[in-house]
């Protein structure tokens with residue numbers, strides 16, 4: 001009785017092992033070309049992420065240190081978890097009037113879920129998702145970023 005139970009347990013164990021090995025063997029011999037192991041970080045210099053990968057929100061600036069952000073706050077409102085804080089200011093115009101403008105675009109990377117809703121909500125195409133992904137830091141305060149660069153201003157013609 002005891003021996004029968006023993007051999008049954010051994011049989012079940014071996015069968016389970018072979019079932020697993022059969023699956024492994026199948027993928028070993030039928031691996032699709034797109035399934036590959038990235039040798040990260042050794043391949044850091046040549047690594048390209050897939051098109052839809054989203055790593056963080058960034059605000060592109062041109063060679064004149066100009067961006068497209070009007071400070072409208074649509075991205076801040078669209079963000080579901082308070083990742084963005086837009087601080088605005090009143091900028092004097094040539095005609096003597098004042099106009100709302102971005103002062104500081106605060107982005108909390110540590111809160112961001114990369115949902116892309118802020119990018120979709122922006123009427124000026126001022127922000128986009130970058131493919132950077134090496135965000136590890138020892139102090140999460142370092143993940144609080146200001147996206148508009150020091151001394152930058154809005155591009156002419158963007159309202």
Ligand code: SF4
Nearest residue numbers: 079112113115116118
């Ligand atoms: S990607 Fe999503 S979570 Fe991140 S800042 Fe934009 S709206 Fe917020």
Ligand code: SF4
Nearest residue numbers: 069070072073075122
């Ligand atoms: S990034 Fe776009 S949506 Fe956000 S404040 Fe600037 S212009 Fe408005």
